[in-house]
Amino acid sequence: MVRSWMSTHDIVVSYKQSANKQEQIEILADLTASDAETIIEVLKDAGVFNPNDLSFRTCKRCGEKFFTTQASGVVVCETCKRKKARKKMQDKTIKRLKKQIERYEAENEKGMKSLVPSWFVIEHRRGEIEGMKYAISLMEQEGMR
Numbered sequence: 001m002v003r004s005w006m007s008t009h010d011i012v013v014s015y016k017q018s019a020n021k022q023e024q025i026e027i028l029a030d031l032t033a034s035d036a037e038t039i040i041e042v043l044k045d046a047g048v049f050n051p052n053d054l055s056f057r058t059c060k061r062c063g064e065k066f067f068t069t070q071a072s073g074v075v076v077c078e079t080c081k082r083k084k085a086r087k088k089m090q091d092k093t094i095k096r097l098k099k100q101i102e103r104y105e106a107e108n109e110k111g112m113k114s115l116v117p118s119w120f121v122i123e124h125r126r127g128e129i130e131g132m133k134y135a136i137s138l139m140e141q142e143g144m145r
């Protein structure tokens with residue numbers, strides 16, 4: 001929803017009167033502190049949105065057509081952008097977990113060789129290792145989709 005001093009009517013009139021529709025959508029998004037998608041929804045609901053007013057691009061990653069109000073520099077759609085950001089975060093987490101697993105395994109090995117092995121601690125670490133490995137496999141599976 002558009003939260004602002006501008007009514008739907010204001011937005012529609014402003015859009016209809018503008019020479020550069022693409023640019024106007026961006027301006028309206030700024031004026032209403034929302035985003036281009038929200039403005040387009042408002043215009044669609046009002047029945048004045050014409051997709052031909054916007055230039056569409058083909059996403060470099062998924063091949064889907066998407067619109068952008070930016071004149072240049074946008075080659076990846078929002079969905080792919082979000083996916084990429086998510087994957088980056090997961091890769092970081094996986095790296096951290098793998099490090100932790102390595103540390104636990106090294107500690108366990110040391111523990112088993114000690115004079116009085118603390119089996120409780122070793123077992124506990126093993127459980128955690130299993131849990132971390134499971135979390136990694138889930139994230140890797142999701143990353144492949």
Ligand SMILES: [Zn+2]
Nearest residue numbers: 059062077080
């Ligand atoms: Zn895409």
